[in-house]
Amino acid sequence: QVQLVQSGAEVKEPGASVKLSCKTSGYTFTYYALHWVRQAPGQSLEWMGWINAGNGDTKYSQKFQGRVTFTRDTSASTVYMELTSLRSEDTAVYYCSRAVLNWSGFDPWGQGTLVTVSS
Amino acid sequence: EIVLTQSPATLSLSPGERATLSCRASQSVSSYLAWYQQKPGQAPRLLIYDASNRATGIPARFSGSGSGTDFTLTISSLEPEDFAVYYCQQRTNWPPGFTFGPGTKVDIK
Numbered sequence: 001q002v003q004l005v006q007s008g009a010e011v012k013e014p015g016a017s018v019k020l021s022c023k024t025s026g027y028t029f030t031y032y033a034l035h036w037v038r039q040a041p042g043q044s045l046e047w048m049g050w051i052n053a054g055n056g057d058t059k060y061s062q063k064f065q066g067r068v069t070f071t072r073d074t075s076a077s078t079v080y081m082e083l084t085s086l087r088s089e090d091t092a093v094y095y096c097s098r099a100v101l102n103w104s105g106f107d108p109w110g111q112g113t114l115v116t117v118s119s
Numbered sequence: 120e121i122v123l124t125q126s127p128a129t130l131s132l133s134p135g136e137r138a139t140l141s142c143r144a145s146q147s148v149s150s151y152l153a154w155y156q157q158k159p160g161q162a163p164r165l166l167i168y169d170a171s172n173r174a175t176g177i178p179a180r181f182s183g184s185g186s187g188t189d190f191t192l193t194i195s196s197l198e199p200e201d202f203a204v205y206y207c208q209q210r211t212n213w214p215p216g217f218t219f220g221p222g223t224k225v226d227i228k
Contacts (some may be wrong), residue, residue: 023207035217037219043205044206044219044220044222045155045157045208045219046162046219047208047216047217047218047219050215054198059215060218061216062120068211069175070170095162095163097162100165100168100174102169103210103215104151104153104169104172104210105153105165105168105174105208106153106155106163106165106208107164107165107174108162108164108165109163109164110162113161
């Protein structure tokens with residue numbers, strides 16, 4: 001079955017960077033795009049962008065443009081999300097999720113990674 | 120940017136009752152509207168895509184309708200496991216961008 005397994009929780013100081021991973025299995029990695037979505041405590045979901053795992057093309061939400069980078073390692077069927085210049089407002093659970101064909105939805109989702117930004 | 124509004128914010132119902140959740144877009148999104156369910160401590164789960172298509176494994180009591188700017192998720196008869204938060208999500212045309220609504224919490228009356 002399709003699985004997305006994310007890296008473990010991180011604690012970072014303001015101004016630092018964080019790089020999260022999302023390892024996929026159960027399907028052909030290069031056939032799908034993967035999204036990153038975050039959820040601050042008690043808040044709604046916030047889409048950050050996607051990466052085409054086949055050709056590496058990316059699209060970032062304007063809110064994160066310049067501060068976020070998605071990459072992928074096709075040999076490891078893994079995508080990465082790096083967020084720089086962290087601030088307290090970046091404290092959230094970060095999810096990766098596979099794009100449904102035709103971009104109609106996000107399914108399935110990883111288990112999420114909690115990133116805490118605190119001095 | 121297209122803004123999604125969900126109503127009500129909270130819906131208090133009993134098991135067996137019908138739930139009707141609304142999602143309104145600030146401009147037309149055609150049928151590019153999906154619904155997700157999220158339980159505490161869990162990742163969201165896709166329920167409905169393209170406004171009215173159930174995702175794989177989703178029970179028939181979940182249905183979606185609408186197009187343009189007004190959409191509805193209906194749960195015909197609430198089961199105990201359906202009490203959760205529900206989010207709608209839209210996408211724009213190529214290259215696709217996405218936004219989520221603020222959510223509707225369905226809790227036990």
